[in-house]
Amino acid sequence: AQSVTQPDIHITVSEGASLELRCNYSYGATPYLFWYVQSPGQGLQLLLKYFSGDTLVQGIKGFEAEFKRSQSSFNLRKPSVHWSDAAEYFCAVSGEDTGFQKLVFGTGTRLLVSP
Amino acid sequence: DVKVTQSSRYLVKRTGEKVFLECVQDMDHENMFWYRQDPGLGLRLIYFSYDVKMKEKGDIPEGYSVSREKKERFSLILESASTNQTSMYLCASSSNQGPGEQYFGPGTRLTVT
Structure with a gap:
């Protein structure tokens, strides 16, 4: 069965600084990987996804993530954070054993942006 | 755009009430x-x-049931609401085509008193 670990519960970044949110997954075969963002009181919005090909994937809002099979990681990055990026971020994984339809989510990382 | x-x-809601949460995707x-x-x-x-009238339990089905009579609509039912069901409830949908990304609704914040 798949699992996802997001080791940071909270992260504070200054506006304009770079950001990296960590995600580690556990799955025997090649996973499908996703990052979602949730603004306060809202549903989840898909930022980006990886399922094959180039291991560096670009998403919306200037985010990117890199799949590293050797480290079982899929970290989310942004070169310059804006105040509007303050939100909760969830990493998720799916796999062949569930037909790639069920997602397993991490517990989330809350991003705070300081002026 | 997908809309849920x-x-x-x-x-x-009050403890013991029957609660229906509705979700529609287009x-x-x-x-x-x-x-x-x-x-x-x-x-x-x-x-x-994964289909009309088909359902599968997830990780925490106790105290809940569901209904899917039409493809676009999926209902969550709390037969007898309890205070420990106070939570944010999120509905999502996905297509069998593609890698399985899910599209989420805005959520329902349920308080059971």
């Missing part, structure tokens, strides 16, 4: 999901459905 709508953004997706979200626990899958 949920019948209520906020709901307050993209002809085969799969629909109900999650609950609690601080520090992330999203936990309650039930999902």
Whole structure:
């Protein structure tokens, strides 16, 4: 069965600084990987996804993530954070054993942006 | 754009009441999901459905049931609401085509008093 670990519960970044949110997954075969963002009181919005090909994937809002099979990681990055990026971020994984339809989510990382 | 709508953004119910949460998607997706979200626990899958009238239990189905009579609509039912079901409930849908990304509704914050 798949699992996802997001080791940071909270992260504070200054506006304009770079950001990296960590995600580690556990799955025997090649996973499908996703990052979602949730603004306060809202549903989840898909930022980006990886399922094959180039291991560096670009998403919306200037985010990117890199799949590293050797480290079982899929970290989310942004070169310059804006105040509007303050939100909760969830990493998720799916796999062949569930037909790639069920997602397993991490517990989330809350991003705070300081002026 | 995919649109997933949920019948209520906020709901307050009393212990023991029967509660219906409705979810509608407009993209002809085969799969629909109900999650609950609690601080520090992330999203936990309650039930999902991969076809009309088909359902499967997720990780925490106790105290809940679901109904899917039409492809676009997936209902979550709390037969007898309890205070420990106070939570944010999120509905999502996905297509069988592609890598399985799910599209979420805005959520229903349910308070049971």
